[in-house]
Amino acid sequence: MSGLALITIGQAPRVDVTPDITAALSGIEYAEYGALDLLSVHEIEDLRPQEGESVLISRLRDGGSAVMSERRALPLVQDAVTRAARDGAEAILVMCTGDLPGLHADVPVYLAERLARGGADALAGDDRLAVLVPKREQSSAVAGHWLHDHGRDVGTGVVDPYSAAPGAFAEAATPLVADGARWIFLDCIGYSEAMADEIRALGVRVLTARTMAARLVAEVAGR
Numbered sequence: 288m289s290g291l292a293l294i295t296i297g298q299a300p301r302v303d304v305t306p307d308i309t310a311a312l313s314g315i316e317y318a319e320y321g322a323l324d325l326l327s328v329h330e331i332e333d334l335r336p337q338e339g340e341s342v343l344i345s346r347l348r349d350g351g352s353a354v355m356s357e358r359r360a361l362p363l364v365q366d367a368v369t370r371a372a373r374d375g376a377e378a379i380l381v382m383c384t385g386d387l388p389g390l391h392a393d394v395p396v397y398l399a400e401r402l403a404r405g406g407a408d409a410l411a412g413d414d415r416l417a418v419l420v421p422k423r424e425q426s427s428a429v430a431g432h433w434l435h436d437h438g439r440d441v442g443t444g445v446v447d448p449y450s451a452a453p454g455a456f457a458e459a460a461t462p463l464v465a466d467g468a469r470w471i472f473l474d475c476i477g478y479s480e481a482m483a484d485e486i487r488a489l490g491v492r493v494l495t496a497r498t499m500a501a502r503l504v505a506e507v508a509g510r
Contacts, residue, residue: 291312292320296343296360298345298346318371322345322364341428342425343383383400399499404432411472419471473495483495
């Protein structure tokens with residue numbers, strides 16, 4: 288291949304993601320790779336976090352989800368990056384907002400975490416920003432990253448993008464808006480623009496990690 292490789296920490300293809308980013312990647316050739324593509328169901332189960340470990344969540348090909356330890360997922364994400372580079376990718380976007388340090392290849396590797404969070408921070412400016420995360424056990428770690436990397440004390444709400452009922456997103460965002468948030472950042476690639484629209488109805492600005500990252504990487508990916 289040539290062009291852009293999209294790396295998911297779950298399984299590819301991400302049919303739940305691509306409809307939101309197709310317009311941003313118009314004219315760019317891309318291929319999808321999943322960190323869990325080569326694993327069995329039992330091997331994926333073995334990735335579940337132990338007490339105290341940082342948590343990642345991603346979609347599986349059958350529409351279910353996998354909850355993983357960041358530490359144990361990292362080498363699998365690196366393997367997907369390596370496969371993409373070996374196949375001829377000219378640039379790689381890792382579609383995850385978790386902390387995945389040290390990923391490398393002989394071509395540029397862009398992290399949605401840095402692109403999307405950085406873009407959201409810049410757009411929000413001095414306004415109060417809050418975030419939604421999929422799992423309650425992610426809240427303190429995500430808030431810590433925002434404080435460390437961007438100097439922001441963010442409020443957090445919790446709603447699982449892979450199992451939420453209609454209305455859950457507005458319900459999770461309502462107390463954040465009541466607390467003064469003028470921007471809501473959906474801090475997981477699993478959150479869609481349709482989910483964001485549910486929150487926008489509250490009269491607040493909403494940004495999704497998937498769309499922010501795709502728009503920014505499109506500026507440097509080959510067309």
